Structure formats: structure tokens, C-alpha cells
Amino acid sequence: HGTAIISGAALLNALDIVKKNIGNVKIVVSGAGASAISCCKIYLALGASVDNIFMFDSKGLIVKSRGDLDEYKTQFAKDMEAITLQEAMAGADVFIGLSKANVVSQDMVRSMNTKPIVFALANPNPEITYDDAIAARPDVIMATGRSDYPNQVNNVLGFPYIFRGALDVRAHSINEEMKLAAVAAIARLAREAPSEVAARAYGGDVKTFGAESLIPSPFDPRLILRIAPAVAKAAIASGVARRPITDFKAYEEKLSGFV
Numbered sequence: 504h505g506t507a508i509i510s511g512a513a514l515l516n517a518l519d520i521v522k523k524n525i526g527n528v529k530i531v532v533s534g535a536g537a538s539a540i541s542c543c544k545i546y547l548a549l550g551a552s553v554d555n556i557f558m559f560d561s562k563g564l565i566v567k568s569r570g571d572l573d574e575y576k577t578q579f580a581k582d583m584e585a586i587t588l589q590e591a592m593a594g595a596d597v598f599i600g601l602s603k604a605n606v607v608s609q610d611m612v613r614s615m616n617t618k619p620i621v622f623a624l625a626n627p628n629p630e631i632t633y634d635d636a637i638a639a640r641p642d643v644i645m646a647t648g649r650s651d652y653p654n655q656v657n658n659v660l661g662f663p664y665i666f667r668g669a670l671d672v673r674a675h676s677i678n679e680e681m682k683l684a685a686v687a688a689i690a691r692l693a694r695e696a697p698s699e700v701a702a703r704a705y706g707g708d709v710k711t712f713g714a715e716s717l718i719p720s721p722f723d724p725r726l727i728l729r730i731a732p733a734v735a736k737a738a739i740a741s742g743v744a745r746r747p748i749t750d751f752k753a754y755e756e757k758l759s760g761f762v
Contacts (some may be wrong), residue, residue, distance in 0.1 A: 505658030506601070507541040508665070508682055510622055510646075511549055512689035513656060513717040514597065517644045520714055521618040523596060525550045529616070531591045532579075533630055534601030535560035540575045542599060548683055553579065557591045559602075564591065589614075596620065600630035607631040609639035622646045624656055644714045653715035660718060661685055664727045667761075668734030671754070672744035684737035688729040689718060698723045724762045731758055 518525055530551060532539055535558050543556055558565045558579045564587075565572065567580045592598065592611040600607065600623040607630045612621060621636050623629035626648040633652040636645045646654035665685050669677055694712045700722060710716040719726060732755055738744040748754050 504541050504545075504677075504682060505662050506538045506624065506656065507545040508661045508685050509656045509658060509689065509718060510542055510599070510624065511545040511686040512693070513622065513646055513654060514546065514620065515549060515686070515690045516693055516712070516717045517620045517646075517714075520644065520717075521620065523618070526552055528555060528596035529594060530556045530597040530599060531588070531595045532556060532558040532599045532601070533588060533606055534558075534599075534625075535565060535576055535579075536601065538624075539599070539601040540579075542601065543579060545682065545686065548679060549686070557581065557595075559588050559591070561602075563587070598622065598630075600624050602630060604628035604630065607636075609635055612636050612639040612643060615640070615643075618642050618644070620644045622656065624648045644717070646717060653710070654717050655721075656718070657721050659721050660689060660726060661730065664730035665734050667727060667758075668731035669738060671731065671746075672735045672738045672748055673746040674738040674743045675745060676743050678738075678741055678743055680737040680741040681734045681743075684733040685730050688733040689726075692719045692723065692725060692729050693717060695725075698725055700724050727758050727761055728755060 532543060547553060556579055564585045565576050565580050566585050567582050572580055589611055593614040594616050596616045597620045603625055612619065612631065619640060621643055623631050624647060629647045633645055633647055636643050646656050648656055669681065697711060732751055735748055739747045
């Protein structure tokens with residue numbers, strides 16, 4: 504769910520930059536494990552269409568005619584004949600990689616739609632390297648799971664602060680409303696001016712919001728001040744908080760003490 508939340512925020516911002524609507528984009532997903540399923544469920548909640556999601560596991564495209572699908576994969580099964588990953592990538596707007604290294608070629612990236620979004624998140628080696636993707640398509644917006652390239656989809660951006668907000672209202676569960684609140688808070692923070700603390704952590708080299716800065720720096724001290732209250736409010740509104748916060752100004756001042 505951490506990968507889903509962080510990549511969801513990055514995807515919203517990337518789509519905003521390329522001026523595409525999440526409900527209309529074709530999304531190709533390499534991987535069908537827990538991360539991939541969680542990511543796609545978040546994307547659906549954000550407005551993506553299940554008809555536009557093409558999910559591949561180790562055996563190929565997930566189609567209804569296969570007899571080996573569990574309940575999680577079945578919701579993304581296509582009613583069509585199986586096609587290859589290469590065929591699916593043609594005209595795709597978004598690629599999400601949660602599988603293994605080197606399954607995407609430069610030709611596949613070249614075959615994608617204008618201003619493609621490629622999140623190659625396999626670690627330590629992505630489905631296609633950052634350098635190869637940029638070389639193939641200068642207009643690509645690229646993210647990986649690595650810290651040595653821009654747009655690292657890093658779970659540490661989310662889970663400490665999600666749990667902070669959940670625990671502070673004694674939530675008995677973490678639901679979709681809380682996760683979506685975290686997505687929105689992270690996406691909004693990325694659009695603000697970079698924090699001085701984060702800039703110092705990176706030797707002064709922190710980019711402003713754009714294709715190479717889709718999500719905040721993990722060192723941004725404002726993360727706890729944005730995400731925890733958003734999650735707490737969502738928990739209260741959705742009825743899972745056992746100790747609701749009544750004074751959010753005082754709560755945010757308390758969180759500042761952690762910073």
C-alpha cells in the first residue's frame with residue numbers, strides 16, 4: 504500500500520504535467536503481486552478505468568480465458584486474446600513496473616503515446632534504466648525506486664506519517680479514505696516551494712515541481728505536518744477514529760515538536 508500511495512501521488516502530478524486525464528489513459532502494468540494489485544486499486548480510486556489497465560504477470564497478459572487466476576487478478580482480467588507486453592506498450596500512456604529488471608526495451612518506450620509516463624519500480628534494477636528511457640524518449644516522465652535518479656518512489660514518504668495520523672486518533676483500521684487522503688497530501692506538497700531543510704540535505708540541489716520532481720523529498724520536514732492531519736481527518740470523517748481530534752491547530756503545533 505505504501506508503493507500504491509506514493510506512486511499514486513506521483514502519477515497524479517505526472518498526468519497534470521502532461522495534461523492527460525487519468526480516466527482516459529492506457530496503463531500497462533508489469534507485475535501482478537501485492538504491490539501491483541494495490542497500486543492499480545488506488546489508481547481506480549483516483550479515477551482510472553479498469554478497461555484501460557493491462558496487467559501482466561510472469562505468464563503474460565491477465566485474460567479471462569486463463570484458468571489460473573485468483574480473486575485479486577480476476578478483477579483486472581481482460582476479455583480478449585492474450586497479447587505480448589511489447590504489443591500492449593504500443594500507444595500506452597503509462598507504464599508501471601513492479602516486476603523484474605530489463606523487461607522493457609527502448610523500442611517499447613518509443614512505441615508509447617506522446618509524453619509517456621514510465622514508473623520502473625523494480626529494485627535494485629528497474630524494468631528499464633533511467634538513462635535508457637530518457638535516451639529513447641526525451642519527452643518521457645520517468646520514476647524509479649532508486650535514490651540516485653530523480654523521482655524516487657520511496658515508501659518512507661508515506662508510512663511513518665500515515666501511522667502517526669492513524670494512531671493519534673486511535674483508528675481501528677486504515678481504510679481507502681485515509682490512503683487517498685495521504686495521496687492527495689503528498690501530491691499537493693510536491694507543488695509547493697522546496698523546503699530549505701531538504702535543499703541542505705541534497706547540497707542545495709532540490710528541483711521545483713516538474714517532470715524531475717513529482718513528489719517531495721524524503722527529507723522534507725513538512726511531510727508529517729501535511730500527511731498526518733490529512734489521514735487523521737479522513738479517519739474521523741469515515742468513522743474509524745476512536746479518539747477524534749477536535750482542535751487541529753493544537754494538533755499541528757504538537758506535530759511541529761516532532762520536526
